Amino acid sequence: MTAAGAVTGSTVKCVVWDIDNTLLTGTYLESGDEPPGADPVLAAVLAELGERGILHALASKNPPEAAAHTARVTGWRFAAAECGWGRKSGALTTIAATLGIGVDALAFVDDDPYERAEVAAALPGVLVLSPEEAAEAAGWPEFSPPVITAEARRRGEMYAERQRRQEAGRAFGGTREEFLASAGTQVTIAAATAADVPRLAELAARTRQFNSAAGRDAAAEAGEAGPPGGGMTQDWFRGLLPAGDCDVVTVRLRDAFGDDGMVGGCVITRDAETWTVPLLMMSCRAMGRGVIDALLAWLTRQASRAGASRLRVPCETDGRNVPLRLALAAAGFRVPGRLPAVYERELGAPLPALPGWVTAPGEAGPASVADDLRAFLAAATGRDELLHIPAGTALFGEAVGLDSLTGTLLLREIQRRFGVDVAGEDLNLDSLATLGTLAAFVAQRARPEGGP
Numbered sequence: 294m295t296a297a298g299a300v301t302g303s304t305v306k307c308v309v310w311d312i313d314n315t316l317l318t319g320t321y322l323e324s325g326d327e328p329p330g331a332d333p334v335l336a337a338v339l340a341e342l343g344e345r346g347i348l349h350a351l352a353s354k355n356p357p358e359a360a361a362h363t364a365r366v367t368g369w370r371f372a373a374a375e376c377g378w379g380r381k382s383g384a385l386t387t388i389a390a391t392l393g394i395g396v397d398a399l400a401f402v403d404d405d406p407y408e409r410a411e412v413a414a415a416l417p418g419v420l421v422l423s424p425e426e427a428a429e430a431a432g433w434p435e436f437s438p439p440v441i442t443a444e445a446r447r448r449g450e451m452y453a454e455r456q457r458r459q460e461a462g463r464a465f466g467g468t469r470e471e472f473l474a475s476a477g478t479q480v481t482i483a484a485a486t487a488a489d490v491p492r493l494a495e496l497a498a499r500t501r502q503f504n505s506a507a508g509r510d511a512a513a514e515a516g517e518a519g520p521p522g523g524g525m526t527q528d529w530f531r532g533l534l535p536a537g538d539c540d541v542v543t544v545r546l547r548d549a550f551g552d553d554g555m556v557g558g559c560v561i562t563r564d565a566e567t568w569t570v571p572l573l574m575m576s577c578r579a580m581g582r583g584v585i586d587a588l589l590a591w592l593t594r595q596a597s598r599a600g601a602s603r604l605r606v607p608c609e610t611d612g613r614n615v616p617l618r619l620a621l622a623a624a625g626f627r628v629p630g631r632l633p634a635v636y637e638r639e640l641g642a643p644l645p646a647l648p649g650w651v652t653a654p655g656e657a658g659p660a661s662v663a664d665d666l667r668a669f670l671a672a673a674t675g676r677d678e679l680l681h682i683p684a685g686t687a688l689f690g691e692a693v694g695l696d697s698l699t700g701t702l703l704l705r706e707i708q709r710r711f712g713v714d715v716a717g718e719d720l721n722l723d724s725l726a727t728l729g730t731l732a733a734f735v736a737q738r739a740r741p742e743g744g745p
């Protein structure tokens with residue numbers, strides 16, 4: 294069975310639920326001192342879909358307390374809640390924007406036929422369901438992602454972390470770059486392993502706004518024999534891993550607010566002159582966190598260092614991957630020919646800088662620098678516990694207790710090991726405050742080329 298009038302071929306990322314007579318067995322405002330309980334059938338659907346990485350949100354004509362009550366009685370932490378007396382289609386649009394997903398990735402469940410008709414008319418891409426239909430939804434393909442990864446199971450939690458991060462970002466006084474650094478952002482670019490394959494296939498299937506293939510068959514273009522009909526399946530990624538002229542790359546993201554796991558990846562094919570990226574993909578969760586810019590900068594630096602003269606990213610132009618195409622343009626890529634669009638970047642100097650919080654093959658990243666500094670401090674002071682101090686530890690605080698002699702030795706070691714003259718930059722350790730900021734500074738300056 295499928296819902297009448299449902300027009301969707303892709304997987305639902307978030308279900309937006311009505312509260313009164315949908316998730317609750319009655320009406321919140323008309324129930325006096327004892328608000329109604331959760332509908333047991335739909336509460337079970339919440340849990341089952343949540344296990345598959347599908348998010349849940351609330352849209353209700355009620356005061357915000359109704360959302361808090363619904364969260365309590367269903368035992369569910371909703372990724373977003375819009376309570377008010379406006380149109381439900383408006384609430385759904387706000388929820389999609391809050392979560393950074395497309396409106397067509399939403400489903401909507403409401404007992405009121407008027408509300409369902411309003412949303413169906415205003416937002417034809419939304420899968421609109423009655424509570425009875427939603428009770429069976431777990432069996433439908435729209436609610437059955439092809440693979441369920443560790444990232445998928447943590448998805449609801451990661452959206453809660455995202456809300457806390459966004460609030461902190463709004464309260465922060467400095468620039469976006471300063472906020473990313475102060476939030477302890479760590480981007481790790483690495484060669485893919487077999488264990489990464491399920492998540493790579495999931496990213497290929499789920500990403501839209503940052504996906505260069507956008508439905509095109511990148512598998513066929515990369516020249517590898519895929520399964521019948523092609524497609525960027527687990528088998529395809531697995532087949533690429535041992536190929537000598539092809540690299541599969543993963544991108545992971547974490548900060549002080551939480552660990553987002555693998556948020557992106559790309560496939561690179563190369564010859565002497567040209568590096569080509571037949572597939573570039575990034576979760577919209579990473580949007581605004583400097584990750585796509587870091588990946589493009591790293592690709593440019595690596596291709597240039599390998600002696601290539603051009604970096605190409607064939608990019609299908611569909612309405613939804615505008616954010617990716619803007620990022621390509623901002624990174625200096627241009628479309629020299631006619632459609633189909635192939636974004637190209639000449640690799641002459643100067644190379645783009647890579648922020649200090651990116652760790653990547655061929656780059657002296659802050660994480661590895663920080664480990665080296667911990668090892669030095671532990672050896673210089675004879676205190677092994679310094680091997681495990683967090684990046685945010687103040688160098689002159691109690692935990693490290695740096696004195697002027699050890700500080701001088703540390704600066705000498707940095708110069709010896711990384712070729713970075715901290716004092717020569719008119720800086721002292723006081724102004725670099727913590728192990729993490731010192732490591733980021735050293736990593737940035739230690740780069741052989743392209744640093745600011």
Ligand SMILES: [Mg+2]
Nearest residue numbers: 311313314404
């Ligand atoms: Mg209702």
